[in-house]
Amino acid sequence: MQNTIEKTDVLIIGGGVVGTAIARSLSKYKLNVALVEKEAEVGFGTTKANSGVIHAGFHDQPGTFKAKLCIAGNAMFDQVCEELDVPFKRCGGLLIALEDRKLQVLEELKAQGEANGVRGLKIIKDNSLFQMEPNLTRQAKAALYAPTVGVISPYELTIALAENAQQNGVRIFLDTKVKNITSVDEELKCVETMRGFILADYVINAAGLFADETARMAGEANLMVVPRKGEEYILDKKRAGLVKHVIFPLPQEESKGILIIPTVDGNLMIGPTAEVIEDKFDLSTTAQGLRIILEEAKRLIPQITAKDIIASFAGLRATNENGDFIIEPSRKVKGFINIVGIDSPGLTAAPAIAEMVVDTLGQEGIKLALKEDYQPSRRWIRFRELSAEQKDELVKKDKRYGNIVCRCETVTEKEIIEAIRRGARTLDGLKFRTRAGMGRCQGGFCTPKVMKILAKELNIPLEEVTKRGDKSNILWGKSKQLLKKEK
Amino acid sequence: MKEEKVDVAIIGGGPAGLAAALSAKRVGAGKVLILDRNKELGGILFQCIHNGFGLHRFKEDLTGPEYAQRFIDEVKEMKIEVKLETMVMEINSSREILATNHKEGIFRVKATSLVLAMGCRERTREMLSIPGVRLAGILTAGVAQQWVNLEGYLPGKEVVILGSGDIGLIMARRLTLEGAEVKAVVEMMPYPGGLIRNVVQCLQDFDIPLLLERTVTFIYGRNRVEAVTVAKVDAKGESIPGTEKVIPCDTLLLSVGLIPENELSSLARIEIDSSTGGPVIDERMQTSVDGIFACGNVVQVHDLVDYVSQQGEIAGKSAALYALGKLKPAKRIIKLKRGRNIRFLTPQRISDQEKVTLFIRVANPEQKVKLRVGEGIIEQTKPLVRPNQMVVWTVPFGDFKLSDLREMEVSVIREK
Numbered sequence: 001m002q003n004t005i006e007k008t009d010v011l012i013i014g015g016g017v018v019g020t021a022i023a024r025s026l027s028k029y030k031l032n033v034a035l036v037e038k039e040a041e042v043g044f045g046t047t048k049a050n051s052g053v054i055h056a057g058f059h060d061q062p063g064t065f066k067a068k069l070c071i072a073g074n075a076m077f078d079q080v081c082e083e084l085d086v087p088f089k090r091c092g093g094l095l096i097a098l099e100d101r102k103l104q105v106l107e108e109l110k111a112q113g114e115a116n117g118v119r120g121l122k123i124i125k126d127n128s129l130f131q132m133e134p135n136l137t138r139q140a141k142a143a144l145y146a147p148t149v150g151v152i153s154p155y156e157l158t159i160a161l162a163e164n165a166q167q168n169g170v171r172i173f174l175d176t177k178v179k180n181i182t183s184v185d186e187e188l189k190c191v192e193t194m195r196g197f198i199l200a201d202y203v204i205n206a207a208g209l210f211a212d213e214t215a216r217m218a219g220e221a222n223l224m225v226v227p228r229k230g231e232e233y234i235l236d237k238k239r240a241g242l243v244k245h246v247i248f249p250l251p252q253e254e255s256k257g258i259l260i261i262p263t264v265d266g267n268l269m270i271g272p273t274a275e276v277i278e279d280k281f282d283l284s285t286t287a288q289g290l291r292i293i294l295e296e297a298k299r300l301i302p303q304i305t306a307k308d309i310i311a312s313f314a315g316l317r318a319t320n321e322n323g324d325f326i327i328e329p330s331r332k333v334k335g336f337i338n339i340v341g342i343d344s345p346g347l348t349a350a351p352a353i354a355e356m357v358v359d360t361l362g363q364e365g366i367k368l369a370l371k372e373d374y375q376p377s378r379r380w381i382r383f384r385e386l387s388a389e390q391k392d393e394l395v396k397k398d399k400r401y402g403n404i405v406c407r408c409e410t411v412t413e414k415e416i417i418e419a420i421r422r423g424a425r426t427l428d429g430l431k432f433r434t435r436a437g438m439g440r441c442q443g444g445f446c447t448p449k450v451m452k453i454l455a456k457e458l459n460i461p462l463e464e465v466t467k468r469g470d471k472s473n474i475l476w477g478k479s480k481q482l483l484k485k486e487k
Numbered sequence: 488m489k490e491e492k493v494d495v496a497i498i499g500g501g502p503a504g505l506a507a508a509l510s511a512k513r514v515g516a517g518k519v520l521i522l523d524r525n526k527e528l529g530g531i532l533f534q535c536i537h538n539g540f541g542l543h544r545f546k547e548d549l550t551g552p553e554y555a556q557r558f559i560d561e562v563k564e565m566k567i568e569v570k571l572e573t574m575v576m577e578i579n580s581s582r583e584i585l586a587t588n589h590k591e592g593i594f595r596v597k598a599t600s601l602v603l604a605m606g607c608r609e610r611t612r613e614m615l616s617i618p619g620v621r622l623a624g625i626l627t628a629g630v631a632q633q634w635v636n637l638e639g640y641l642p643g644k645e646v647v648i649l650g651s652g653d654i655g656l657i658m659a660r661r662l663t664l665e666g667a668e669v670k671a672v673v674e675m676m677p678y679p680g681g682l683i684r685n686v687v688q689c690l691q692d693f694d695i696p697l698l699l700e701r702t703v704t705f706i707y708g709r710n711r712v713e714a715v716t717v718a719k720v721d722a723k724g725e726s727i728p729g730t731e732k733v734i735p736c737d738t739l740l741l742s743v744g745l746i747p748e749n750e751l752s753s754l755a756r757i758e759i760d761s762s763t764g765g766p767v768i769d770e771r772m773q774t775s776v777d778g779i780f781a782c783g784n785v786v787q788v789h790d791l792v793d794y795v796s797q798q799g800e801i802a803g804k805s806a807a808l809y810a811l812g813k814l815k816p817a818k819r820i821i822k823l824k825r826g827r828n829i830r831f832l833t834p835q836r837i838s839d840q841e842k843v844t845l846f847i848r849v850a851n852p853e854q855k856v857k858l859r860v861g862e863g864i865i866e867q868t869k870p871l872v873r874p875n876q877m878v879v880w881t882v883p884f885g886d887f888k889l890s891d892l893r894e895m896e897v898s899v900i901r902e903k
Contacts, residue, residue, distance in 0.1 A: 404576075
């Protein structure tokens with residue numbers, strides 16, 4: 001798409017977990033669907049920095065979209081992940097009270113969860129708590145146990161949703177920022193992007209942090225998105241055994257507090273902070289954030305140390321002032337649906353939000369006829385997870401499985417080539433798809449190897465390979481070029 | 488799945504592994520096999536195209552590849568089997584190896600004795616938790632070296648280097664020669680981390696400022712690095728507010744230390760010394776697991792390759808003797824404990840050798856000192872010790888009666 005005009009039934013703005021979940025849900029129907037994303041790949045905005053916790057639904061007040069969609073979404077994850085071959089683990093969660101007088105809070109949360117329809121909630125007051133979590137501080141007095149809490153990789157899910165949507169005919173345009181929505185009438189919306197115009201009957205605004213600006217382009221001026229920064233720190237896999245469940249502190253006013261998460265990839269993650277900021281591009285971690293997270297995490301699991309940190313990052317939640325998700329047709333323009341303020345539990349709710357949006361489109365008058373040839377299944381081979389015999393068979397089939405490129409995470413050349421074939425275009429995109437460069441050496445050994453494969457497969461010079469698109473080139477250019485210029 | 492048996496298997500074909508293989512063969516080991524993940528033997532020496540290698544061993548000033556080639560030629564002459572582009576995925580304490588390459592697929596090797604020579608890796612930005620943004624343009628000095636020396640690419644044109652380890656110093660010079668501007672080398676300690684000769688030849692000769700007692704406290708930029716903040720640090724290493732200075736740059740290189748690569752060692756349940764990050768060894772380079780030996784940077788980070796080769800030879804010889812059933816069991820074991828001003832030392836255990844070479848890294852620089860083993864049993868005077876220069880001390884243990892000792896402390900003491 002380059003300075004052209006595309007025509008589509010539904011245009012989704014935003015390729016985060018919400019946008020791609022909607023794309024996949026819509027791909028079941030006989031509709032022409034397109035998705036535009038301003039970044040180089042899907043999931044590169046708020047999604048990539050999500051904690052990856054699938055929440056049970058006891059944190060949110062009954063009657064809110066958050067409560068309803070969190071519980072509905074949670075229940076969908078087993079099937080979605082099975083279909084998309086995305087690792088998902090229902091490890092359960094424990095919300096810890098360190099003082100006897102806080103037992104009341106646990107009771108209230110349990111009652112709230114039960115009112116929302118969360119199943120299996122239990123308060124644990126005896127020593128069995130320490131059998132469940134042997135490394136938990138002995139200061140712990142009681143815990144609320146939520147068996148339906150799970151962990152997932154948010155970007156792997158988003159990539160899989162996008163891939164499966166594409167398999168079923170959705171067109172995805174990357175590096176395609178929306179500049180303006182030029183003409184808006186009931187029948188047809190004209191969306192101007194950096195790379196051309198798209199005419200759509202229906203537009204879904206899933207632009208995350210920029211959903212307020214996108215809504216404004218369509219005449220809706222009173223929606224606001226406030227970025228709330230969260231920093232996360234990842235610990236070496238050798239600390240993975242420290243906790244078995246997602247460990248929650250008592251909720252804070254603004255957030256769920258600092259969690260200790262046994263990630264689905266086998267690392268331990270601690271965070272996030274919650275800090276309201278102004279700049280929607282500020283993804284910096286801070287010395288203060290690290291200090292707070294370590295302090296809070298150690299209060300629950302004293303063995304956690306800064307020495308085990310192998311990676312850190314910050315993300316921005318798209319927070320909405322009224323505290324609940326906004327998912328509604330625009331009051332100004334028919335056929336324009338706003339999805340605004342999807343912060344926690346947005347990841348959990350995403351599949352349910354997608355279904356709700358499909359229903360809303362139906363109510364708005366779109367014709368929903370199921371495709372006969374819809375293919376819900378998507379597969380991905382993870383070499384590292386196979387037995388020695390299975391690995392041997394794969395290498396016999398394709399020698400490139402025998403070439404391990406990323407040694408910390410055991411990622412093979414074949415997996416990297418396959419990820420590129422399926423749409424990876426950047427180092428971060430490859431990392432999120434294959435985990436190459438995500439281990440303890442943080443790409444020290446494999447970055448040059450991965451970049452060479454990427455350059456070769458995309459048929460671009462090495463110096464055009466980027467970390468995450470737009471001017472994030474890894475190399476400046478050929479050696480000695482600067483010396484030649486001076487002459 | 489293919490399975491083969493060898494007498495001595497060596498994991499890693501860098502300087503340690505090469506020396507081990509040659510000495511194992513010389514001692515008379517039958518089948519010796521080197522497994523290496525790269526396309527060529529030589530390990531990290533391959534990208535070290537600067538000179539300064541082999542001054543001790545060959546009394547010659549060689550480049551890294553030249554130094555490696557001397558060993559590689561001999562490996563070929565002695566017809567030692569080499570498997571390249573081969574990744575060892577697992578080892579166990581019975582000395583079985585699970586590995587893969589694209590020619591043979593997954594295969595097992597059963598070794599009578601095993602030598603670990605996996606080397607080390609670089610510490611990363613994340614391990615320092617430098618605040619700021621995750622951007623393009625942040626890389627370790629070793630990766631930059633690979634880009635420039637092996638691939639012919641420049642990672643950036645305005646560079647700040649954090650850490651004054653040898654690779655950082657070498658890269659400051661290399662990047663300057665290739666046309667980049669190195670704005671500063673920033674070091675947290677009051678003294679440089681690398682060898683003095685590298686400070687002179689790589690920084691002073693090129694007018695590159697070395698900023699001591701300072702660190703990078705923030706990394707700015709949107710897509711690629713645009714600037715870093717450098718601030719003074721106090722004695723505890725905490726940055727001092729009000730001393731921050733912003734240095735515009737497009738690249739931040741890190742040379743902040745090396746970590747022995749012992750992920751495989753832990754699979755074999757080998758005891759690791761927390762001060763070196765490598766296996767606890769005796770003077771024959773045997774680890775805590777019978778028949779598994781270790782040498783080079785996997786044991787401890789060395790300054791000079793010459794010593795890596797020296798250790799490799801001992802490990803290779805011991806592994807060969809073990810495979811031949813000729814390695815005598817230790818009569819007694821004396822533990823060497825870290826005493827005053829010792830950051831680490833190897834070997835951590837000695838048995839009954841006449842002479843043992845100790846490799847010692849001191850914690851702090853100190854003048855007019857004595858190195859001491861035990862309660863003044865063996866001493867040696869040193870005008871100066873410093874952390875950036877490993878102390879190599881061959882101790883004639885055989886000259887002393889140590890028969891009743893179980894443990895001895897090695898320490899640096901002030902001369903009166």
